C-alpha cells in the first residue's frame with residue numbers, strides 16, 4: 001500500500017505519467033526513513049520521523065512547493081501508510097514531494113506538487129559488522145550553488161549515482177566524495193566521521209553535505225556517552241592517518257570503514273569508538289535503550305485475526 005496523491009492505494013496503482021515534470025527533470029525531494037522491528041516486543045518503531053518530515057518540508061519549499069502539510073500531518077500519513085502494510089520486519093519509508101504538472105519546460109515556479117509515501121522491506125544497505133572499503137571518488141560533490149546536496153533533490157542524486165557506481169565497479173563498497181575545494185564532504189549517501197586521538201570529527205554543514213538526521217543523532221549519542229566531538233573540515237590526507245572512520249545514514253546506519261584507497265584505517269579492523277557508537281545506535285533504534293526512546297514512534301499494528 002502506498003499513499004499517493006491523497007489516497008492509500010495498492011503500490012501497483014501508484015503511477016505517474018511520462019509527462020510528469022518530476023519524471024522529466026528530477027524536480028522532486030525525498031526522504032528515506034527507517035522503521036525497525038523489535039522481535040522481542042513484536043513492535044515496529046519509526047526512527048526520527050519528525051526530523052525527516054521537517055527536512056522534507058524545508059527542501060520542498062526550496063523547490064518552490066507551497067503550500068505544504070505540517071510535519072505532524074506528514075508524520076500521521078507516514079505512520080498510517082506503514083500501519084496499513086503491517087510489516088513485521090525492518091522497512092524503509094520514502095515520502096516524496098514531486099512536481100506533478102504534466103508539462104514541458106525547465107523551471108520551478110507555477111507548477112503543482114503532490115506527495116507519495118511508499119514502504120519497502122529493507123535490510124542492511126552496506127555491511128555493518130566487519131568494516132567496509134572506500135575509494136576516493138573522482139567525482140566531486142555537486143556544489144551548493146549548483147544542486148544543493150542539503151536539498152535531497154531527486155535530480156541531484158545522479159551525482160551520488162556516479163560516485164557509488166564508480167566505487168562498486170572498482171571493487172570498493174562506498175565512495176568518499178570531495179567538495180570542489182578538495183575537502184572531504186561525505187560518502188555517496190552517508191555522512192562521514194573520523195576518530196583521531198579519541199575525538200569524533202565530522203565535516204560542517206557548509207562542506208556540501210546533506211544535513212544528516214543520523215549525523216545529528218550520532219553527535220548527540222557521542223555527547224551522551226561522554227565522547228568528545230568536533231565539527232570541522234577534513235583533509236583527504238587526514239583520513240589516511242585517522243585512527244578510525246565510519247559512515248552514518250538512514251541506509252548505511254553506522255558502518256565502520258576499515259580501508260580507504262587500499263590503505264588500512266588505523267590497524268585495519270573496526271575501532272573501539274566506532275564499535276561502541278554502532279552498538280549503541282543499533283540498541284537505540286530498536287527501542288532497547290530507554291534514554292533514546294524519544295527517537296522512536298511506535299506503530300500500532302492491526303491485530304491478527306483471532307487475536
Ligand code: PMP
Pocket residue numbers: 032149160186187188189190191209210211212213214215248249250251
Ligand atoms: N548524505 C547523503 C547524500 C544521503 O543521501 C544520505 C541519506 N539520506 C545521508 C547523507 C545520510 O542522511 P540521513 O542520516 O538523514 O539519512
